[in-house]
Amino acid sequence: MSESIIYLDNAATSWPKPPSVQEAMETCMREAAANPGRGSHRMAVQASRVLFEGRKQLAKLFRIANPNDIAFTLNTTHSLNTALQGWLKPGDHVITTALEHNSIRRPLEALRRKIGIQITYAESNSLGVLDAGAIEREIRPNTTLIAVTHSSNLLGTITPVGEIGQIARRRGVKLLVDAAQSAGVLDIDVEAMGIDMLAFPGHKGLMGPQGTGGLYLHPDLELEPLMHGGTGSASESPEQPSTRPDRYEAGTPNTVGIAGLTEGVKFVLDQTPAQIHRRELELTRKLMEGLSEINGVTLLGPGIHTERTAIVSYLLDNVDPAAVAFQLDRQYGIAVRAGFHCTPLGHQTIGTTDTGAVRASPGYFTTESDIVSLIDATRELVLAHGKSHRL
Incomplete structure (x- = not known):
């Protein structure tokens, strides 16, 4: 596994x-x-x-x-x-x-x-x-x-x-x-x-x-x-x-x-931390750019070009974040985290206390291919859930 x-x-x-x-x-x-x-x-x-x-x-x-x-x-x-x-x-x-x-x-x-x-x-x-x-x-x-x-x-x-x-x-x-x-x-x-x-x-x-x-x-x-x-x-x-x-x-x-x-x-x-941060930030921005192009995905927090650590939290319209994480794991072999991430204060700040969020966090050993896989899988999930809502 x-x-x-x-x-x-x-x-x-x-x-x-x-x-x-x-x-x-x-x-x-x-x-x-x-x-x-x-x-x-x-x-x-x-x-x-x-x-x-x-x-x-x-x-x-x-x-x-x-x-x-x-x-x-x-x-x-x-x-x-x-x-x-x-x-x-x-x-x-x-x-x-x-x-x-x-x-x-x-x-x-x-x-x-x-x-x-x-x-x-x-x-x-x-x-x-x-x-x-x-x-x-x-x-x-x-x-x-x-x-x-x-x-x-x-x-x-x-x-x-x-x-x-x-x-x-x-x-x-x-x-x-x-x-x-x-x-x-x-x-x-x-x-x-x-x-x-x-x-x-x-x-x-x-x-x-x-x-x-x-x-x-x-x-x-x-x-x-x-x-x-x-x-x-x-x-x-x-x-x-x-x-x-x-x-x-x-x-x-x-x-x-x-x-x-x-x-x-x-x-x-x-x-060096500087090189590690630079590598992780490149992956993070690539992920944010890809997710931002998918209708039905909402990125949380500051914009793509804000200095940040390698954390990307997001929502899919009308889909429980826990269901998203479960499907990413079982259908695509992608490990992310969903829920409230032990920070209810943070969710109060950004207005997601009712939903929680999906959180993807690249690391130094993450590849660009890994990022593309998550973007593609998220796009497929959005389409699949959109069809189920229309039925």
Whole structure:
């Protein structure tokens, strides 16, 4: 099945992975699958080296001065929960946006219920484009955090993180960025962009396996750990150690997964995010151009020539998006995603709360032939459903 599938669901998980990712994971399983930081024998030492090499490569990618300011997590959701629950206190005000994934919205709403934080959802325009000024206008005396997605997982729109970072620094507010759709694809420089916390996945643009991710913390920032437990360091103390990254990495890590992630990051560094983005943007625009020529298809979000990540959401007139995705899979072997994409706020913004949407997301290994296949299949589905309505 996987050999014949046309995979256009890279916004969820990138596929295929560079061959070096699988090779690194197999090597780690054979040679370094012991517990890192919890023994002095050679396999434990080698496992520790695997983790440090991963931090080094990520620090290089995101321009982070100290690799130990990166804590490994299971995914972006884990990272965002660590940041939000570790930083926010009762009475704090946080500004986020109407484009956010539930990985930001749900933890914030839980904290509102539990400890009484205040939340403002800054509005974008009806196409999902956000102005940095919309963030600054919402800052209050008790605002302690701005939490924003770098790119919408529904529309591919890019948030002006650099401008927001300047505002945050000037106003004395911390900035948390959700890089689920941008890490490995857009250039990220945490210092130049004023990012205090960066949450990122391993399994999307960084080309690594599922179950990997990380959280960068500015060196001046301290959080209450999300989890407490064994770290292999300061074991005699009943308190979680204060040293990084141990403070935020309780329990045995996914060493094998991080070995794969490291190779994925190396691949990204070799290709460069700029080249990856350019390739994906070309495919995205080709897809949008083809779909826009089909009567009965409505593209969602900003226009074809807007700078964006590789996400194309659309609707077929009078056809449930779930039915479209099902038919694309079963009849044409094309994998897309349908539904609400864990971002009901985004659907409210663009007026699709009643329908959801079909989402196609090309990746670096997508071919032009794959794009043509989706365009042709969509055209056939429009014709088929048009005939059924006329009968």
